Each structure stands twice: as C-alpha cells, then as structure tokens.
Amino acid sequence: MSQVEVRDVSHTYASGNGRPVLHHVNLSAEPGEIIALVGESGCGKTTLGRLIAGLYEPSSGTISYEGEDIAKLRGKARMQWRRKVQMIHQDPYGSLNPGLTLGSTLAPGLIGHKLATSRTVEPLMLELLEQVGLDATPEFLQRYPHQLSGGQRQRFSIARAISLQPEFIVADEVTSMLDVSMRVAILDLLLKFTTDRQLGYVFISHDFGVVRYFAQGGRIVVMFYGYIVETGPTEEVITAPKHPYTRLLLESIPVPDPSQADRRDGEQSAEGRLIREPSDTGCAFVDRCPMAQQICRTTRPPLLDTGGGHYAACHFADSVPPLNRLLGPAA
Numbered sequence: 001m002s003q004v005e006v007r008d009v010s011h012t013y014a015s016g017n018g019r020p021v022l023h024h025v026n027l028s029a030e031p032g033e034i035i036a037l038v039g040e041s042g043c044g045k046t047t048l049g050r051l052i053a054g055l056y057e058p059s060s061g062t063i064s065y066e067g068e069d070i071a072k073l074r075g076k077a078r079m080q081w082r083r084k085v086q087m088i089h090q091d092p093y094g095s096l097n098p099g100l101t102l103g104s105t106l107a108p109g110l111i112g113h114k115l116a117t118s119r120t121v122e123p124l125m126l127e128l129l130e131q132v133g134l135d136a137t138p139e140f141l142q143r144y145p146h147q148l149s150g151g152q153r154q155r156f157s158i159a160r161a162i163s164l165q166p167e168f169i170v171a172d173e174v175t176s177m178l179d180v181s182m183r184v185a186i187l188d189l190l191l192k193f194t195t196d197r198q199l200g201y202v203f204i205s206h207d208f209g210v211v212r213y214f215a216q217g218g219r220i221v222v223m224f225y226g227y228i229v230e231t232g233p234t235e236e237v238i239t240a241p242k243h244p245y246t247r248l249l250l251e252s253i254p255v256p257d258p259s260q261a262d263r264r265d266g267e268q269s270a271e272g273r274l275i276r277e278p279s280d281t282g283c284a285f286v287d288r289c290p291m292a293q294q295i296c297r298t299t300r301p302p303l304l305d306t307g308g309g310h311y312a313a314c315h316f317a318d319s320v321p322p323l324n325r326l327l328g329p330a331a
C-alpha cells in the first residue's frame, strides 16, 4: 500500500470556466519518496497539491492516505491525517496570520495535537526554531510575521509544518520568492527532514534546476494542461525526456553559457499559455508539438512505460530526440 494514492482524479473549479483543470490524474507516493511536479503556469500543479493536502475535494476520483480515502475520514482518524500531511506555500507571508506572534502561531497546533502541554510548549517551540536555523529565543517567538525577512518567514513556515511531526509535505514553489542565495539553504533544510524523519514530499516547481537539486533520487511528474504527460526518475527525465513537451521545457531553459546558445534547436519556446484549449480527443499537446502526426489529433496517447519506470503519454515516445545540451548545474 502506498502512502499517498491519487486515483483517477479530475477537478473542475465551481468558480472557473467549467472546464476541468485536472484530467484523470493517477499518482502514488511511497514513504520518504520525493515527487516533483513540474509544468508551466496554469497546468494544475497547485490544484493537485492542494487536493493531496486536503484543502479541496476532487470533483471525481479518490485521494487516499495509507489506504484510507481522505474524503471519508472523520473524527480522530481525520485529525491524525490532518497532522500527518502538511502544506508549505509559495508565499509564507500570505499563509501566516499577520496578527499572531510566531509563538501564538505555533502553540495551538502543538497543544491541540497533544504534542506539548502549556508547560512544555515553549521549549519545544525553541527547539523547532533551532532546527530551522532561526534565533531560538523567547524574544523571537514574540515577533510578528512582518518583522521577519522573506527567508526567515519561509524558515518559520517550515518550522510550523514540521512542528506537527508530519509524514508527508506538499511544498508549493517554496523557494520562488526567495533570493537565489537563500534557495539552496531552504532546499537543504527541507532535504534534511527526508533523511532525519523519512518525510515524503510532493515538491511543486516550474524550475528544473531546483527540481533536479531537490528530487535527485526521486521522481519527476510533468504536467501539461491538467494531464500527466511524463513521469520517471529525475535524472532520466531531465537527460532523456520521452515527451516532446518535457523536451521543449528543458530546451527553453535559458542557457547560462553563451557558447552553448547556438546548440539549441530553435524550436518554439515553451513559455506562455495555450492560445487554444486542447481538444477533447487527441493529444492535449498536439497544437504545439513539433512531432505531431495525424494519429495525435484523433487518439489520446495513454501514459505508457517506456522502460525502467519512465512513463510518457506520447505515440512517438521512442522517437523523441535526445537533448543536444545538458541542463546546467543544479539549483
């Protein structure tokens, strides 16, 4: 039994344009596994992350945690699952209550989940601050979110998430609002918990450099317009993509070394949204695919194993040309 199982999940926002933003998504995560969700803006990464974290209910399909459908959890079982699965958001300021001190933000969860009493809560909070590299003093606990820098706020959000001793974290673009110099430190902090506590992650990012660093040894799931189009071991997906969309995303990463720039294919950029909605029949990517054939317009390709647990939803997965340049250093 997997730790997290997403089974045939589709989702349409009631407040949206009536079209599903996720289509028949299947995904499973084993304890301690790191799964990176990548894809351009609007492809449904955050929606899938929030469904897994139980912030919304899917329109159809099921999401299970340790074999239990989370929509059916009630009472004590629901409370336990709430503790075990946490989410860290892109904007730590938006997800922290500006009217509460750091101490008043952390203490209720610790006491409510019986991880501390009113006597033991302060030493525990100080320990948490220490673990995430913040000033572990009672004075720091008296601060408000606006008194912290961006990096400190993100560290505090991590402290809040790990305070409940979770088993699984959905981390949504957690470094995208930070300076480059701060990114690796935050990624290393999150990675420390995979080794120390066997924490599993769904790690959402549009940045392959960050993903390559964070999910080394894990798995990448590439999403396009609400569909999973490719999934496989991180290094394999990055160095030998099997879907033309993944290849296009990788090719469109800016080249840090100008001498490598002319080695690009000159294919269209993967930036920007779709001009047209994908059709309900054929491949969702057909209108932008440099390899499209007639069958791609009429028959939706299923996600099939191309070997070694590397899956792609492409009729011509075996013909996707290898990348003619390698992605630069990670993160």
Ligand SMILES: Nc1ncnc2c1ncn2[C@@H]1O[C@H](COP(=O)(O)OP(=O)(O)OP(=O)(O)O)[C@@H](O)[C@H]1O
Pocket (backbone or CB within 6 Å): 013, 015, 016, 021, 039, 040, 041, 042, 043, 044, 045, 046, 047, 048, 206
């Ligand atoms: N609360 C909402 N109500 C209606 N539509 C929404 C809502 N949240 C997201 N959407 C739409 O759902 C689609 C998927 O959005 P989502 O935020 O999941 O994508 P994403 O890949 O995480 O993008 P980004 O990287 O920009 O956050 C988009 O078309 C978005 O406009």
